[in-house]
Amino acid sequence: MCANLPLDQILQGDCVEILERLPEKSVDLIFADPPYNLQLQKELWRPNQTRVDAVDDDWDHYDSLEAYDAFCRQWIAACRRVLKDTGTLWVIGSYHNIFRIGALLQDLGFWFLNDVIWIKTNPMPNFRGVRFTNAHETLLWVSKFKGARYTFNHHALKALNDDLQMRSDWLLPICNGPERIRHNGQKAHSTQKPEALLYRVLTAASCPGDVVLDPFFGSGTTGAVAKKLRRHWIGIEREAEYIRVAEERLAQVQPLSEEDAVYALEGRAPAKTRRLPFGRLLEAGLLQPGQSLYYRGERAQAAQVRADGRLMLDGLCASIHGLASQLSGGAPANGWLAWYYEDENQRLCVIDELRQRLLADSHGAA
Ligand SMILES: C[S@@+](CC[C@H](N)C(=O)[O-])C[C@H]1O[C@@H](n2cnc3c(N)ncnc32)[C@H](O)[C@@H]1O
Structure with a gap:
């Protein structure tokens, strides 16, 4: 600057x-x-x-x-x-x-x-x-x-x-x-x-x-x-x-x-990162339908993953981005950074880690 x-x-x-x-x-x-x-x-x-x-x-x-x-x-x-x-x-x-x-x-x-x-x-x-x-x-x-x-x-x-x-x-x-x-x-x-x-x-x-x-x-x-x-x-x-x-x-x-x-x-991320839809995590088995995701890592705010990749919480149903936006009062939100999953050690981790893992795998395979 x-x-x-x-x-x-x-x-x-x-x-x-x-x-x-x-x-x-x-x-x-x-x-x-x-x-x-x-x-x-x-x-x-x-x-x-x-x-x-x-x-x-x-x-x-x-x-x-x-x-x-x-x-x-x-x-x-x-x-x-x-x-x-x-x-x-x-x-x-x-x-x-x-x-x-x-x-x-x-x-x-x-x-x-x-x-x-x-x-x-x-x-x-x-x-x-x-x-x-x-x-x-x-x-x-x-x-x-x-x-x-x-x-x-x-x-x-x-x-x-x-x-x-x-x-x-x-x-x-x-x-x-x-x-x-x-x-x-x-x-x-x-x-x-x-x-x-x-x-x-x-x-x-x-x-x-x-x-x-x-x-x-x-x-x-x-x-x-x-x-x-x-x-x-x-x-x-x-x-x-x-x-x-x-x-x-x-x-x-x-x-x-x-x-x-x-x-x-x-909007500045490489095209490869931007193109990965959330549903790919389900298809790859990194997340399962029915599993809980926690808004900002708060266990009290747990949404269920639907088979189509949308999240359900308190009667609301939307994409990871849409639901995060609704929960933050309408401001735009990046769902990859807003939702957390529980790993095998019961630790809460941001779902963006799963996206990065999948991208790294597919990059290695290409
Ligand atoms: C249409 S208003 C802008 C209103 C503003 N967008 C808002 O939401 O309050 C135009 C403004 O430009 C200022 N202005 C007009 N000519 C100017 C100039 N030559 N240099 C700096 N400011 C000027 C006026 O005093 C006026 O406040």
């Missing part, structure tokens, strides 16, 4: 100027939630004569589309300089800005990996009833150039999605309820993003220990999730008031244990 990176800090100022002072090729992932340039001309009112709490902040105003484009070109180029060649950039936006940003990304040499649609399960209605309810935002995910190596934790995402491959349409609610930071009843930041969105982005495209940078830090959502998932983070924000909000928020975040965060390393 680069020695002079200001890790786990919020840097106050203009993101272009600050990015230009950071070392080249030093960060693993950038999540950018730039101004939308909504161009709101006047206040919005509901039919019942209450005012809509819309995004009308000064930081969202640009004199013209040209001025907005010029600013975006600068920050995107500055991001590209600090991103490692193996790093990826995510940008979130709405129809107001995302097409302009998409074209700039291509012009500046980035390579599209996906566009992800965040479908809001609880969007704000179109109060005047003159258009469709605007119920989604778009995330662009790009690597630095065509053919670049990059992180994609396929296994962790699949585990997160009940063992189904994660799709590019994400149904998640907007940030509301207790997660929404308020001061005297007013939103502390008009565009606070839901942590669930960042949880998915960081799980997909970074590993514990990586450096995640957000040039438009706002209320600090990216930093809060990065800290929780044991990634390093760097936030850049111009407004002192938002920095105060973010600092207070980050001070309250507890990182996951190292073991819980380690699942993402699975």
Whole structure:
């Protein structure tokens, strides 16, 4: 890791100027939630004569589309300089800005990996009833150039999605309820993003220990999730008031244990290791259907192995990864490290040992 990176800090100022002072090729992932340039001309009112709490902040105003484009070109180029060649950039936006940003990304040499649609399960209605309810935002995910190596934790995402491959349409609610930071009843930041969105982005495209940078830090959502998932983070924000909000928020975040965060390393393991399904242990006779496996080595949490390789515990039935995830409250889990078996000396041993044994045997035989 680069020695002079200001890790786990919020840097106050203009993101272009600050990015230009950071070392080249030093960060693993950038999540950018730039101004939308909504161009709101006047206040919005509901039919019942209450005012809509819309995004009308000064930081969202640009004199013209040209001025907005010029600013975006600068920050995107500055991001590209600090991103490692193996790093990826995510940008979130709405129809107001995302097409302009998409074209700039291509012009500046980035390579599209996906566009992800965040479908809001609880969007704000179109109060005047003159258009469709605007119920989604778009995330662009790009690597630095065509053919670049990059992180994609396929296994962790699949585990997160009940063992189904994660799709590019994400149904998640907007940030509301207790997660929404308020001061005297007013939103502390008009565009606070839901942590669930960042949880998915960081799980997909970074590993514990990586450096995640957000040039438009706002209320600090990216930093809060990065800290929780044991990634390093760097936030850049111009407004002192938002920095105060973010600092207070980050001070309250507890990182996951190292073991819980380690699942993402699975995505880095050699292909040979990743391909071994749990069922192979049954086929090879290293475990038997009906045998007990103990969650995190706790005898009180014993699951039974079914003949199809799934585990049963207290009415729950899922893969080793799925059940471990359910038992840990929904966080992604690496079942190979979560379950223990009893050996011939009544010692509890992690099942990953059996996997390693089988892999070593099959390697020797090949
Ligand atoms: C869309 S908001 C980001 C919200 C954030 N994702 C969150 O969850 O709270 C954009 C933020 O960028 C900040 N900003 C705008 N222009 C900036 C610039 N040139 N340099 C640094 N920050 C800037 C604004 O103050 C605002 O807080």
